[in-house]
Amino acid sequence: MNDNTAGRAFTPAPIDGSKRAWLITTSVAGAAGTVALAAPFAVSFAPSEKARAAGAPVEVDISDLGEGQKMTVAWRGKPVWILRRNERMLETLPKTDALVADPDSKRTAFPIPDYAKNEWRAREDRKDILVLIGICTHLGCSPTDKFKPGPQPSLPDNWLGGWFCACHGSTFDFSGRVFKDKPAPDNLQVPRYMFISENKLWIGKDEDGEGDVV
């Protein structure tokens, strides 16, 4: 607002069409360049090569695992449970069929191998051995063992045994199937697994391949 402009009307210069066209072109090219520049920053959020490579299968020896006992091993940084179910545990499964949300594991959000899509969610020849990824399908907590049947805090009075997720209250039966009307939408995931011998098995690998089930 200097004094030398006082009293003089300001007339904007007429728009120069060719200048304007080049201005727009430059701006668009610059914007595209900026977006392209953002790409390497965005992809740096993805898992590193090291993290990708860490997904190898693990071999587990279950010879020390007694009937009704559970062990936990780490596969891809996640807890994998191996439960040697006893007669009582297996007998609860037909009773919970009507109480669980997805008795035959038909949902596909957390894919599981075909040999686990049944009531016992295990290989037919080794029904007693249950292999589960111990991560709740709701928001990723690791549920706690509640193997003792009967009424107890946070559980229904007709509890037959299974798992309870303390985070949001989802409950699972002895096949890792989620009960109805719970926050978790899906049954606990069964990873690929296969027996090498009577008491040795691979986690994360089966006849069809390695890694996630697709």
Added chain:
Amino acid sequence: MAEFKEISPDASMGAKLHNWFDNRFPTMFDAYRKHMSEYYAPKNFNFWYFFGSLALLVLVIQIVTGIFLTMNYKPDAETAFASVEFIMREVPGGWFIRYMHSTGASAFFIVVYLHMFRGLLYGSYRKPRELVWIFGCIIFLALMAEAFMGYLLPWGQMSYWGAQVIVNLFSAVPFIGPDLALLIRGDYVVGDATLNRFFSFHVIAVPLVLVGLVVAHLLALHDVGSNNPDGVEIKEGPKGNRWSPDAPADGIPFHPYYTVHDIVGIGVFLMIYFAVVFFAPELGGYFIEYNNFIPADPLVTPAHIAPVWYFTAFYSMLRATTDPMVTALVVIIALAAVLNFFSRRSLASKIGVAVAAIIGVFLLKTFDAKFWGVVVMGGAVVILFFLPWLDRSPVKSIRYRPGWHKVVYGLFVVCFILLMILGAASPGPLFNKSSLEWLTNERVAMVLTLGYLAFFLLMPWWSQLGTPKPEPDRITFKKH
């Protein structure tokens, strides 16, 4: 450029120095006048008006203590937990700096919740202060992100599993969810990569955004002027006070009047704050959860996990949204659409509402309750942004609302506090009695969640009901 101001060679050193700077950096003096000595705030501020300046104080405490913590903390999954213990035990005064930071986090939320409640009471979000309110809501969101990412850094059990749960929230988003969660974690589980990036966000990215937003919040506030407990505009009242003939008659300069006033609030606040820092830094497991003194173990979730107290209300809403809640929402939407047909609206709008309701019901039933849990939780925060347009009351302040409006606000506060308590409690039956087994945490939380949402969603309707008391022309002020 402004005229270069000459000053008499006989002037004092101070006056010369002032003149030297005023000629070279007048912005500094303009800003001081605009925001301090010539910012006229209504003279009837009460107790509730302490919390804005207290929030600013806590922000400064968090930044300063944070800088010092960063000097000894190691963002590495192998050493993070030990480095926090190192700060606590080996760094001289380290425990003090860390407890100031951890207590500051909770203090921040206490102060901000009370600050937001003040806005709710006196209609401080109403025209022309909508943007002040929206900047504030974004600050609240940024603060939640800041607190959440900071909580991972000590790498204790609650840090780890809290992050695991919240990151998995994103995996509930249909279609892109699992990939999104993977991008946030940088690994298939929460791990070293996650810790490193959260550290980066916590110490630099989010604080920068936060400071920028606080500046925008204050600039917007100083453009439109502060509201007050009466909710009447001092700028529309008579002009002229002791300091300026153009200033509102009911305004007083922020400095020295409110700076001195706020020092009283700061004094009381610091007494309580340091009492916690020195005598109860964990505050019974609410400020620092006991399980967080156990190093993170990716294979075992603690028996009882709950977020820190300031997130429990929203967490409770998440936990309450299971299939029965979705069914309840479907019924409510259907009823609303049917009732709408009996209203006096045009046929086109009735059909429009019905179609929207059918789409809503279809979506509710198509996606998992898990996704809707995330939507409800996010929605509970996002709905705050719309408050300026949801409130249709002819008066701003609760003082002149119909008496029963206070009951509605009271019920809302009760809903929110009960949700906070339920979110910190274990899921399942609330009482250890078989006759009361049906009374579960989730069911009660469901009712309270609907209450919380109804308060906002029905506000355009209930806020217009009743006869408001007459608003005064000028603010009410008793000399003391």
